[in-house]
Amino acid sequence: MSKKYRVGILGATGTVGQRFIQLLEGHPQFELTALAASDRSQGKPYREACAWRLPGEMPLAVHALEVQPPEPPLDCELVFSSLPGGVARESEEAFARAGYAVISNSSAFRMDEDVPLLIPEVNHEHLALLDAQRQARGFEKGLIVTNPNCSTIMLALALAPLHARFGVEAVVATTMQALSGAGYPGVASLDITDNVLPFIEGEEEKVETETLKILGRVAGARVEPATFAVSAQCNRVNVTDGHMAAVRVRLAQGADLEEVRAAFSSYTSLPQELKLHSAPARPVVVRDEPDRPQPRLDRDAGRGMSVMVGRVARDRVLDYRFVALSHNTVRGAAGAAILNAELLIATGRL
Ligand code: NAP
Numbered sequence: 001m002s003k004k005y006r007v008g009i010l011g012a013t014g015t016v017g018q019r020f021i022q023l024l025e026g027h028p029q030f031e032l033t034a035l036a037a038s039d040r041s042q043g044k045p046y047r048e049a050c051a052w053r054l055p056g057e058m059p060l061a062v063h064a065l066e067v068q069p070p071e072p073p074l075d076c077e078l079v080f081s082s083l084p085g086g087v088a089r090e091s092e093e094a095f096a097r098a099g100y101a102v103i104s105n106s107s108a109f110r111m112d113e114d115v116p117l118l119i120p121e122v123n124h125e126h127l128a129l130l131d132a133q134r135q136a137r138g139f140e141k142g143l144i145v146t147n148p149n150c151s152t153i154m155l156a157l158a159l160a161p162l163h164a165r166f167g168v169e170a171v172v173a174t175t176m177q178a179l180s181g182a183g184y185p186g187v188a189s190l191d192i193t194d195n196v197l198p199f200i201e202g203e204e205e206k207v208e209t210e211t212l213k214i215l216g217r218v219a220g221a222r223v224e225p226a227t228f229a230v231s232a233q234c235n236r237v238n239v240t241d242g243h244m245a246a247v248r249v250r251l252a253q254g255a256d257l258e259e260v261r262a263a264f265s266s267y268t269s270l271p272q273e274l275k276l277h278s279a280p281a282r283p284v285v286v287r288d289e290p291d292r293p294q295p296r297l298d299r300d301a302g303r304g305m306s307v308m309v310g311r312v313a314r315d316r317v318l319d320y321r322f323v324a325l326s327h328n329t330v331r332g333a334a335g336a337a338i339l340n341a342e343l344l345i346a347t348g349r350l
Helices: 015-024 085-097 120-137 150-166 203-214 257-265 330-346
Strands: 005-010 030-036 078-081 101-104 143-146 168-177 217-219 222-224 229-236 243-251 284-286 307-314 320-326
Touching: 005 015, 005 085, 005 330, 015 030, 015 330, 078 085, 078 330, 085 101, 085 120, 085 143, 101 330, 120 143, 120 150, 120 203, 120 217, 120 222, 120 330, 150 168, 150 203, 150 229, 150 243, 150 257, 150 284, 150 307, 150 320, 150 330, 168 203, 203 229, 257 284, 257 307, 257 320, 320 330
Parallel strands: 005 030, 005 078, 078 101, 101 143, 168 229, 284 307
Antiparallel strands: 168 243, 217 222, 243 320, 307 320
């Protein structure tokens, strides 16, 4: 049997932390051996520290694990981080310096030049930055790899096949983002019931800048960002899980509708070739019904790891438009980080 890596979760009691625990249950390559959260939870067994809010029972294996502070040493060799941005930077850097592989969800390091902002299907070659990272930061064994913001993952994964085939010249995206994206307890019910909130702090900037880094090319020790314009407007809507975006694109090369549709649905990449455990068979799934995708019906496609694309049509202002949907705590967070770790193992980086 192949080696099982001992893993810890920072922010283990939160929305994303719980999703990590759920997705890691029975994972063939990872064994959960350490959990960390804030001083509110530290010193307690996980079953007491955590109010489990996912469907199904809290996995038995974590009931008795004592919640630790998010600082080294922890009894593991790799940490998945779902700490809030404000505390992530110091904690994650300390783990990497102490020799741990840090696979992070938080925004703290995403835009640092020497840190891969990774979607394994889209930019696995950005892992080359890890050599520069090790040198620049003096990490001996440790490393930091991040995954993008939850809306950005969906947008970049949907744009990648179009950018590869036709070149993307401009993108306008309007998101409709689920409540679980704000963590727990998130948005007050009286603010979101019968309502849409047209503001999510920092979100539009993240979508606009992260997308260009992800679709950029490695040039020496950094990524040369893609140069097309991205305009994002982000809204919070009254949906529990599943972010959606209405997207319009201008393409560099002419393409007919069937070619655009085929570019989406035929898209596969290294994670599919390597048959990584969490990789969906189809990263982008096209729905042709006029009223799909919908969050409640489509967020679990590909065990939550596929981006669903529908309403693909010619656009009168830009060239094409479509609606994208993905599960924000699976492909947009915990599942994304786990796939990143699987890629690191498969490419010999761990
Ligand atoms: P959350 O539900 O609020 O959970 C936050 C977690 O961090 C909890 O485990 C909490 O522990 C811990 N924590 C809070 N303050 C801390 C401190 N000062 N020191 C140590 N631990 C602390 O948030 P979330 O939605 O899971 O988000 C976590 C991170 O993932 C954020 O950086 C977020 O931006 C990112 N992210 C979230 C999503 C999503 O869809 N939710 C998607 C992508 C990325 P206690 O329970 O002990 O307070």
